[in-house]
Amino acid sequence: MKRCFTALIALTGAALPSASGQGHSALVQLQAHHSQADLEHMEEHAHYRYVGELLFYSSSFLVEEGGVERAATEQEVLGIDLHAHDGLRMVDQRIAVHDPLIDKHIILLSRNEFGALVLERLSPLDRDAFLANKRATMEQPSSKTQ
Incomplete structure (x- = not known):
């Protein structure tokens, strides 16, 4: 669990007023989509x-x-089903959709924008591992990213 809290700190940073809530809500979503064994494997490897x-x-x-864009609240992170919208994401532009579960208009970040956000938030060690995996995946496109 120590790495879990470290990941939440790395995830949320200190700038967002509701960051700890968002981090907790994100963790709840992650736990809902992965088994405990998968999460432990992911954390470790x-x-x-x-x-x-x-x-x-x-x-x-x-x-x-x-007309104003803002970060999601803890309740919105818990309530939304992002997987229902992920197929709509564009490579290089944001897309607006209505989410019926939270009954709000949302803006999906582009794949490129989200990728840059992830790289920015990863620790140097995790960034190196991510980039190495990405290179290996591009060399063998049929292999699944772990």
């Missing part, structure tokens, strides 16, 4: 993926209210 998935749940979208 692919920590960059663990952090990346936490970021996916907490930071890969913005909420749009009255």
Whole structure:
């Protein structure tokens, strides 16, 4: 569990007022989509993926209210089903959709923008592991990213 809290600190940073709530909500989403054994394996052998998935749940979208974009609240992170929208994501542009579960308009970050966010938030060690895995995956496109 120590790495879990370290990942949450790396994920949320100190700048966001609701960061600890977002981090906790992201962890709840992560636990809902992976078995405990998978999470332990991911934390130990692919920590960059663990952090990346936490970021996916907490930071890969913005909420749009009255023409203003903002970070999601803890309740919005818990309530949204990002997997229902992920197929709509564009490579290089944001896309706006309505999420019926939270009944709000959301802005999905582009794949490139989200990738840059993940790289920015990873520790140097995790960043190196992520980039090495990405290079290996590109050399063997049929292999699954771990």
